[in-house]
Amino acid sequence: MPMNPEIRTPAKAASDGLPAPCPMVSFVKLVSGKWAIPILYRLIIIGGAVRFSELQRAVAPITQKELTRQLRLFEQRGLVSRRIYAEVPPRVEYSITELGLSLRPTLDSLAGWMRENGMKLAAQDHHD
Amino acid sequence: MPMNPEIRTPAKAASDGLPAPCPMVSFVKLVSGKWAIPILYRLIIIGGAVRFSELQRAVAPITQKELTRQLRLFEQRGLVSRRIYAEVPPRVEYSITELGLSLRPTLDSLAGWMRENGMKLAAQDHHD
DNA sequence: CAGAATCCCAAATGATACTG
DNA sequence: CAGTATCATTTGGGATTCTG
Numbered sequence: 001m002p003m004n005p006e007i008r009t010p011a012k013a014a015s016d017g018l019p020a021p022c023p024m025v026s027f028v029k030l031v032s033g034k035w036a037i038p039i040l041y042r043l044i045i046i047g048g049a050v051r052f053s054e055l056q057r058a059v060a061p062i063t064q065k066e067l068t069r070q071l072r073l074f075e076q077r078g079l080v081s082r083r084i085y086a087e088v089p090p091r092v093e094y095s096i097t098e099l100g101l102s103l104r105p106t107l108d109s110l111a112g113w114m115r116e117n118g119m120k121l122a123a124q125d126h127h128d
Numbered sequence: 129m130p131m132n133p134e135i136r137t138p139a140k141a142a143s144d145g146l147p148a149p150c151p152m153v154s155f156v157k158l159v160s161g162k163w164a165i166p167i168l169y170r171l172i173i174i175g176g177a178v179r180f181s182e183l184q185r186a187v188a189p190i191t192q193k194e195l196t197r198q199l200r201l202f203e204q205r206g207l208v209s210r211r212i213y214a215e216v217p218p219r220v221e222y223s224i225t226e227l228g229l230s231l232r233p234t235l236d237s238l239a240g241w242m243r244e245n246g247m248k249l250a251a252q253d254h255h256d
Numbered sequence: 257c258a259g260a261a262t263c264c265c266a267a268a269t270g271a272t273a274c275t276g
Numbered sequence: 277c278a279g280t281a282t283c284a285t286t287t288g289g290g291a292t293t294c295t296g
Binding site: 022023024025026027028030031032036037038041076077078079099102103106107109110111112113114115117118120121122 | 150151152153154155156158159160164165166169204205206207227230231234235237238239240241242243245246248249250
Binding site: 179180181184192193196212215216217218219220 | 277278279280281
């Protein structure tokens, strides 16, 4: 039998030194944030390289700051790669990495649950 | 081939009236929040009814306010049920619903990706 | 063009005290 | 026990301006 996916709360994990957070929590942290999924998924769909401004239009109306910040985070985590061309005007292209691409089935599975069960969820959101 | 899971940015979705957000975004919103997964998953593991204070100890160090708020949200969405006993001292028990339970495979899948690929992720978090 | 730097506001969360 | 109420702090994110 599959071992129990031990849950680890952000709690200090008192006795041992390491935080060793719950994988699910880590995952959610990875893809939370208002624009994380839209950016990531757009890059996954595109597959190849996209320029910064193209991407910004694609996931509009994101601000430049947020797009930059989120791309940097993904880059740090190895989900997205960044290619700078020494040209003028400057040109920077982003693309999904293999690691990033490996997220697709999982993301599709999330979406799958939502499509199957989303309508059963009451009080979705009352954003205004 | 499977049809493309159309992405819907929070953008106005100009032409049609409805927001019809991307399912993945909806999903993430559902389980984001610092304590959402710890609470939900603990309830899933327990399976049966738990008292408020037990649950609080289980997902410590959550504050009372946060636990209450998150439980209310889950209850509104039909993922968790709340049972009040007219006793003194008061007793309230929470348990996962069938709908909530149906999340388990998906959550396990998230955790699965994380376990398989988590170590490949650089710069996890530098929370301090 | 692709950003960095600032300023600002709203939402999320924590701490603490109080109550039926 | 199981909350509610209030206050304070932190974080997320948008708007705007500046620059190589």
